[in-house]
Amino acid sequence: xxxxxxxxxxxxxxxxxxxxxxxxxxxxxxxxxxxxxxxxxxxxxxxxxxxxxxxxxxxxxxxxxxxxxxxxxxxxxxxxxxxxxxxxxxxxxxxxxxxxxxxxxxxxxxxxxxxxxxxxxxxxxxxxxxxxxxxxxxxxxxxxxxxxxxxxxxxxxxxxxxxxxxxxxxxxxxxxxxxxxxxxxxxxxxxxxxxxxxxxxxxxxxxxxxxxxxxxxxxxxxxxxxxxxxxxxxxxxxxxxxxxxxxxxxxxxxxxxxxxxxxxxxxxxxxxxxxxxxxxxxxxxxxxxxxxxxxxxxxxxxxxxxxxxxxxxxxx
Numbered sequence: 001x002x003x004x005x006x007x008x009x010x011x012x013x014x015x016x017x018x019x020x021x022x023x024x025x026x027x028x029x030x031x032x033x034x035x036x037x038x039x040x041x042x043x044x045x046x047x048x049x050x051x052x053x054x055x056x057x058x059x060x061x062x063x064x065x066x067x068x069x070x071x072x073x074x075x076x077x078x079x080x081x082x083x084x085x086x087x088x089x090x091x092x093x094x095x096x097x098x099x100x101x102x103x104x105x106x107x108x109x110x111x112x113x114x115x116x117x118x119x120x121x122x123x124x125x126x127x128x129x130x131x132x133x134x135x136x137x138x139x140x141x142x143x144x145x146x147x148x149x150x151x152x153x154x155x156x157x158x159x160x161x162x163x164x165x166x167x168x169x170x171x172x173x174x175x176x177x178x179x180x181x182x183x184x185x186x187x188x189x190x191x192x193x194x195x196x197x198x199x200x201x202x203x204x205x206x207x208x209x210x211x212x213x214x215x216x217x218x219x220x221x222x223x224x225x226x227x228x229x230x231x232x233x234x235x236x237x238x239x240x241x242x243x244x245x246x247x248x249x250x251x252x253x254x255x256x257x258x259x260x261x262x263x264x265x266x267x268x269x270x271x272x273x274x275x276x277x278x279x280x281x282x283x284x285x286x287x288x289x290x291x292x293x294x295x296x297x298x299x300x301x302x303x304x305x306x307x308x309x310x311x312x313x314x315x316x
Contacts, residue, residue, distance in 0.1 A: 022211065167281050
């Protein structure tokens with residue numbers, strides 16, 4: 001039965017939605033119609049409860065194997081099939097399930113400055129009216145309690161950014177030549193070169209793709225009474241009303257605002273030891289992640305007119 005030949009396996013808020021969209025037109029590739037099926041995150045049905053909005057997201061999981069295989073059933077002969085679930089790197093059990101099911105799969109990983117990634121992640125949920133804490137530093141302090149309460153992976157702002165430990169585990173399961181690692185900034189600064197690198201890794205024709213669209217750009221609604229009221233409604237009213245409420249929340253939302261150096265310093269402490277491990281695991285220098293940034297905020301610019309935040313990889 002059909003299973004993917006490659007997975008975009010990490011990390012959330014590091015350009016995976018845009019990358020999935022950019023690779024889609026390649027004639028030698030077939031990208032799943034549901035970008036983020038999350039199949040390998042569970043051994044069966046996903047949980048029914050979690051943090052704000054989690055139950056709605058869990059209902060979107062493609063967890064039955066027959067449904068998952070159906071995503072790739074229409075792949076043209078001779079093409080390589082893939083999907084993009086950026087939580088696979090973080091979830092060590094998912095890594096194991098992938099190894100047991102498709103041991104020869106190729107894995108693509110985009111890494112982003114973990115403080116910037118956490119900031120974008122928090123802003124995504126704030127923008128959707130799901131994050132009740134209006135400050136990233138305080139939200140990170142609440143993370144252990146949220147994890148203990150069973151909130152979904154997307155709430156793990158600091159945990160998701162500890163790539164060193166995640167990759168160290170991945171390399172106990174897969175040989176390094178099956179894993180391609182690059183930086184999010186490569187997608188932003190050198191899109192054609194990065195797409196060619198991915199195509200070369202997959203063994204398909206290069207030079208056919210030259211741009212990465214601005215997909216899933218994070219808007220940053222201003223705090224205030226309006227945002228507070230709409231957020232309460234978003235977290236309490238039935239799921240069918242979530243779309244209209246999110247549109248109201250994100251209307252006129254600005255590009256994500258940069259963190260102050262003082263805020264960044266308070267967050268770097270969550271990642272410093274892991275950055276050292278990441279450098280040992282990869283042999284690459286990531287020390288810039290421990291310093292002030294020359295540029296910050298939404299590196300892909302303001303959200304295109306009419307675009308909403310993606311849900312489960314489906315652009316709106």
